[in-house]
Amino acid sequence: KNEVEQSPQNLTAQEGEFITINCSYSVGISALHWLQQHPGGGIVSLFMLSSGKKKHGRLIATINIQEKHSSLHITASHPRDSAVYICAVLRNYGGSQGNLIFGKGTKLSVKP
Amino acid sequence: NAGVMQNPRHLVRRRGQEARLRCSPMKGHSHVYWYRQLPEEGLKFMVYLQKENIIDESGMPKERFSAEFPKEGPSILRIQQVVRGDSAAYFCASSRDNREVLEKLFFGSGTQLSVL
Numbered sequence A: 001k002n003e004v005e006q007s008p009q010n011l012t013a014q015e016g017e018f019i020t021i022n023c024s025y026s027v028g029i030s031a032l033h034w035l036q037q038h039p040g041g042g043i044v045s046l047f048m049l050s051s052g053k054k055k056h057g058r059l060i061a062t063i064n065i066q067e068k069h070s071s072l073h074i075t076a077s078h079p080r081d082s083a084v085y086i087c088a089v090l091r092n093y094g095g096s097q098g099n100l101i102f103g104k105g106t107k108l109s110v111k112p
Numbered sequence B: 001n002a003g004v005m006q007n008p009r010h011l012v013r014r015r016g017q018e019a020r021l022r023c024s025p026m027k028g029h030s031h032v033y034w035y036r037q038l039p040e041e042g043l044k045f046m047v048y049l050q051k052e053n054i055i056d057e058s059g060m061p062k063e064r065f066s067a068e069f070p071k072e073g074p075s076i077l078r079i080q081q082v083v084r085g086d087s088a089a090y091f092c093a094s095s096r097d098n099r100e101v102l103e104k105l106f107f108g109s110g111t112q113l114s115v116l
Helices: none
Strands: A004-007 A010-014 A019-025 A029-037 A043-049 A052-056 A059-064 A069-074 A083-091 A100-102 A106-111 B005-007 B010-013 B019-024 B031-037 B043-050 B053-056 B065-068 B075-079 B088-095 B111-115
Touching: A004 A083, A010 A019, A019 A029, A019 A083, A019 A106, A029 A069, A043 A052, A043 A059, A043 A069, A069 A083, A100 B043, B005 B088, B010 B019, B019 B088, B019 B111, B031 B075, B043 B065, B043 B075, B075 B088
Parallel strands: A010 A106, B010 B111
Antiparallel strands: A004 A019, A019 A069, A029 A043, A029 A083, A052 A059, A059 A069, A083 A100, A083 A106, B005 B019, B019 B075, B031 B043, B031 B088, B043 B053, B065 B075, B088 B111
């Protein structure tokens, strides 16, 4: 079993819909990152969370440390949100700051 | 204000050849991280370097792979005697900080290595 699991693997939505992507992990962590990988392959860092909730524009990320779960929400989705969304965690023991464990990603497609 | 620059964007090698992947971090960043993304798999950490030092190489295969980040010039990921299984996208990221937990990583566009 992977240490970081994302669901769903694939998600198709209509423009304007509210989207939720989930990430569960099985290790103790110091931080959790949400990344966006564009169809061309480039990767952008969206959020780093260690507790609570963060918001940036139409994106909201939450984390529940006790339940070892994080969600990424997109409000009023748009076709340009189509990408692979990746969850990555930094273990709180061993390893260095860049030694992240990645989920396999959720491929989001937003139809106009 | 250039971001993280990786080159080449695509690299084709025959089995047994050497592959050299370059990464120039963002201006002012002295920490570099390399990750590999195999087909149909998630990203995997390979190595973390500061200028002239390897900090964490726990994700590097024991043989044929090496990395450096010299005082001058880009970071280099070197793969000797490539095999088909090395075909993957290799991403570099950089950061300014050496805090315990990074706020943000800045990624390059990746190098797609294809081994024939």
